[in-house]
Amino acid sequence: MTNINDPSDASSADKMPAEEAELQEATAAATPGSPASAWAPEGPDGGRGRSLGQQFLYNLWAANTVTVTVLAIVLALLIGAVLIIVSDEDVLATFGYVFARPGDALSESWLVVSDAYANLFKGAVFDPSAVGAWIRGEGSWRTVFGPISETLTYTTPLVFTGLSVALAFRGGLFNIGAQGQAIIGVVLTGLVGFLLPLPPVIHLLVALLAGALGGGLWGFIPGFLKARTGAHEVINTIMLNYVAIYFLSWLIIQRGVQNPNRTDAISKPVDSSAQLPRLLGSDLRVHAGILLAVAATWAVAWLLNRSTFGFELRAVGGNPDAARTAGISVTGTYIGVMAVAGALAGLGGANMVIGSTANALTPLVAAQIGFDGILVALLGRVRPWGVALAALLFGALRAGGNTMQSVSGISLELVTVLQALIVIFIAAPALVKAIFQLRAARAARLQTSMAKGW
């Protein structure tokens, strides 16, 4: 009755492990540790037997991480340009007669977009006219380094929160609570900063330590709850973010904390002895926090790849069952990962009140660094140095966005849109690949995602 004559090479998962690996990556049904494999050595299709130059070109166009990142940025900027155009009434007016005189619409559009992005660049990297002035001896070097200084200032806290999210990610946990951890960190750092009378260097160290402890505690809670009750860390970290926000807004209007000279919600200022020193003089805001950030990146990289704790963390992130069977304490690792991740985010928070961004606690003192940290971690493909670079990009966008807002009058919110879009495209390399018709190759391996339920 039924006649089958079918050769099929459809692979069945546990019978063809090599294909299974492909499938896993292609589908991103990967476990939390999969970000690691995004950086695995080139697969067999990586173009053996080619010259170095060919290999480079091949990799470049075979949708590798760098290409996808660059293209994601390009796509985001394009969409941003469209937003600038459609939200500009003058330009829209020219589109009213676009069929009569298309040149008008195009040139107007080009004008407003190029002006915006030029200012974004000037505010983030350097302003050619300032450089020219410096060379001619008319301006100071400080003006030239101003944009870089701003970029690094915004970069610093993002490195910490990005590392926080990335570290947890590698351990199989999604730390959406970097925001709350940063807030508790900034609170404790701030309190130490204006309540404890300590000598200069010690005061700074104690303030930083307090920030790390505060964040660590706020990370420990969801880690502990996950380990002991199985409560999902995504839910608990989200909830704890808001608990932290309300705690902060309550605390800063308490007597002894609130600035007695002010009626609004702001704390006393942090003593100068607890402030991170500025690196390029008092005119430029870049401070020693960036050095700490680099050190933290190195430390996290070492911890992940060269330490027993990192081994446990990655094993648990990759396959908690196998880790447990091999005698690794999964619950202990969860708690440890979250505590360390929290401490990192807490340090990021500390930077917000003893760096040069602000020197007193306000309800918004931690800004969005925790949420931005999630984007930074994803953009950095949850690898420490990748995170540092991603933080640099986001810092540059933020610094440039300020200039863009003040000079071109384009809302700073555009930067948020750009950041979100970049990460959306990064997270779906298959989409980027499809848009740019890239060679198939390893696009699927670029998945930064992990698929797991609540």
Place this chain on the structure above:
Amino acid sequence: MANDHIDLVVEPGEIHALLGENGAGKSTLMNVLYGLLQPDEGEILIDGRPLQIRSPRDAIAAGIGMVHQHFMLVPVFTVAENVMLGAEKVRGGVAGFLDHRRARKEVADVSTRYGLRVDPDAVVEDLPVGIQQRVEIVKALTREVDLLILDEPTAVLTPQETEELLLVMRSLKAAGKSIVFITHKLGEVKAIADRITVIRRGRTVGTADPTASRDELAALMVGRSVILTVEKGPASPGEPVLDIAGLVVDDDRDVRVVDGVDLTVRAGEVLGVAGVQGNGQTELVEAIMGLRPIIDGTVSLGGQRINGWPTKRVLHAGVGYVPEDRSVDGLVKEFSVAENLVLDIYDRPPFGKGLALNPDAISEAARARIAQFDVRTSSADALVSTLSGGNQQKVIVAREMSRPLKLFIAAQPTRGVDVGSIEFIHRRIVHERDIGTAVLLVSSELDEVIGLADRIAVMYRGRILAIVNPDTPREEIGLLMAGITAAEATGAAAGDTGTGELA
């Protein structure tokens, strides 16, 4: 490629057995037939007409039903809800209100017609496995299938449940349904099939009659006449190493699955635990390893009580452990071969000291193990997921045997592993025994247990029914696996010759 130019013809009203080893490509073939996978070449003819089956929907429309190896039941739904899903009886027009009354009646009708008793209002996750399988069959029958595919239906059943299933299959056949019966158990095939197609490595290697002898079928299935003879000398048991007394363990759902087990394994012997899967073997081993809480009783290692020890301490006390499901419990897929080789000793010198790892020592050791255990991999740094199943298993065995052991526990050590690797792993186990390690072998493959063990403990419903010699007749062990002790068997065996073979 899992299927390579396979031909299969099923006649109306016949039970057609598809026989093949684990991994031969049987399930892949049936998934193609059921529209879950698409063939690259070839065609499917129903009643002589070619038919494209792109999805299960097409398969159902063509009168094909399938009972999957892993049941396709929604655990939180009732039986009736599971049965009607996808073919709901509704009223109220576009709103589509479910008609539970008609659904229940449908279940009841099919139940009585084919003798498949199920309670339509029971929630599926509360039902025992055998009944869940019945629900699956009911589900297919309510869809008026002409061809029913049963994928390894007896893997999870007790011999009694298997008997009942065979009865159901006969009544379906009597009703004119065709059945494709996928299995690797020879006894069942001989008991029920009208025709047999044997598949090996994705190819049909022949068809046979149920009258063919076990040896003929086995030879067709594995490709050579010798199945499993492990060369080993007599054991010289020493001191007791593992002592289990009155052990009681619950499973994840708090059901008592190990219920007062006493067991001793001596140095230099292999104690095999035989039994149908799901009779508490898994939980027994997990309890020894500290992976599952012990409710009552004691476990001692070399005279020292190890109840409540964390897994790490048990491992470091000289226990090697090959877990039964390598992809779940044995390996971290995102790790390299080298990293997997130190998964449970990464924090011990020379691999780790304090907080620091020593990558050089890890890769050096990995190279040595890869050579010693004949692991086929492109390099020690390759991801373990790029290896074949047999080589993945060898990585685990290499890891667990690479330190001095008092006790070696192997649970299903050769499941889903190619023949070459099976032989290699068996030789290593015997070697471990010969150097004086106590070995506890748990396997649901009776042949493997008989071939390797020096003593065989038969486990049934959480208890050790008997401990027998490996030269005990298969039939007797088979009866024990079905819960029938020797005394009872003398009375019952006369009337029933089939049961023993079914194991």
Place this chain on the structure above:
Amino acid sequence: MTVDEVAARPAARGFWTRGRKAGAVLLPIGLLGAAVFGALATDQPARLTLSEDAGGAALAVPGTLGAILFGLLAAAAGGVLLSGAVERWFTWLLGVGVVGFVLSFLCWQISDAPAGQNFMPMVNMVRGTFLLALPLIFGALAGVLCERSGVVNVAIEGQLLMGAFAGALVGTITASVWAGLAAAAVGGAFISLLLAVFAIRYLVDQVVIGIVLNLFAVGLTGFLYERLMQTDQQAYNQPPHFGAWRIPLLSDIPVIGPAIFRGSIFLYLALILVVVIQVGLFRTRWGLRTRSVGEHPTAADTLGVRVLGLRYRNVLLAGAVAGIGGASYTLLLYSFTKNMIGGKGFIALAALIFGRWSPTGALLAALFFGFADQLGAYLGAINSIIPSQFLAMLPYLATILAVAGLVGKVRAPAADGKPYIKG
């Protein structure tokens, strides 16, 4: 929550049933309430007036006595739970305990209020509770629709925000509330569409894409707000508002009538949606298939259910529902402001979880959270010493306790968050 089995060993077995655990918490805090609130309360009567002000009929209890009695009631409920005698009445006893504790607290607060303010207007409280719960109900229902079909929705915040924005923009431009409402649904569905495409088509982790979409929505609406709305409020941000609809007969019921049945279209819509989705999920073909796709998509697929299609449909529907919820801001009370949802989407997520992924549960949780919010406002008005910030934390803390298993077991659909890949 499909938490890894390793970590998910239920802490309580045997003796410590959920009833006993809840009782062990309830008994001491009930006694504590009786002692502390009783001591702090004054002899002023605490009056719960059945109107919008101090006048009219009222339930009056002497402060001290009420605080002690209600505290003891909570403790008694806890005691019964702890005894383990009547496990079947768990929900009711827990309810009595919580309500008793809250009343004990209120007796203290009301009797301790400044002179002449020793009353709590019930109509205001109920109305405020429902008003504050509105976006939570819509948001949580959006969550139910998504997650019951296996797609995690943490983008509720973004969907609400986009709905509020689109409602305000289109409502203003067309000068029509109905066009605004439709646009709000489309706006919410737009964020949902992105969620669906990236989660289902491109298999991006659903929590990741949800979080990113929230930021995207904040940025997009913030950008357009600053570029368009701020420069020309008249043209872009003066949305028309829905008025109150009075339901005949029902609106004459004391307290509930004026509080609920003289409400807005949004309130009625929310209540209707709760009923429709509850019935739909558990009594219709669509619901059976939706739940099967959320629990075991492979099983559904083998029975011919179109898994991905159903997921797309439900996720889009969810976005539309959340979008309408967002419009309850801009088409009812306010005009659009930047980031005006301010975390309500995450409380909605909390309500979804607290309500155990069921529409009615979500409604109750949303009302509970709305009440906490309204209570904060009331206590602020009577100059209570209880900081409103701590009341605002209540929903979040309650959710943490709930997922930690202290208030019974919460169980998400089994396939929630897992992409479905054929074969």
